[in-house]
Amino acid sequence: MATGIGDPVPPRARLFRFPTVERYGIVWAFNGEEPLFELPELPYPDDELVVRRSMLDEMPVEPWLVQAHTMDLQHLSLPHEFELAEDPNDSVRVGRYSVGFDLRARLRGDADFDVRVDIHGTNIFWQTGTLDGRWFFWIAPLAIPGPGRSRATFVFGARREEGEDTVAAEAFLDRAFSVMMDLFNDDTPVLGTIRFRPGLLTRSDRALDRYLQYVRDYPRANPAADFLV
Ligand SMILES: [Fe+2]
Structure with a gap:
């Protein structure tokens, strides 16, 4: 190390130093001295996967709020118009460092989903399962470039099938990209408008309610805390 002035x-x-790991073509950094959880593993080795990545523009909403919309299970059948094969509320799981649910549904008479949706920490969307019967994954970590903002990277892919050409x-x-972007485009007009106040949830918001409690309980890390007054 050196100083610019020569002192x-x-x-x-x-x-x-943030703990980091490189997986699926991006560098993941944990906000804290030690990671509280390991990055999940996909069920297939990298050399069997075809993977794509794309980075979106910044959005005027914090990552935890984007994930709150994920746990707003009403919105699956409202803006997204999923025909649910089973109630995702029945599969909601809340852990110390992740929350999630299972989604078995048909989208607009066209796409069959049978997926497991998880949020790791408060900013990593992790979906694996099948689309139209074929296994795929869709991972969306959200960086936080500044207060009140987020920037998503989509990492998605499938397993190369026996004898399948590129x-x-x-x-x-x-x-998969087209289907998922249609969903994302349903959400985009709403994401910047989410505001919560106590006492406004309804019975259908019980998964969201559990997510909000999970966020309240989630450990905070601020490596700069010693320098703040
Ligand atoms: Fe959505």
């Missing part, structure tokens, strides 16, 4: 470096000067695998990924 000796103070002996206690240290940059904070064109066919890519065609399936085109399909």
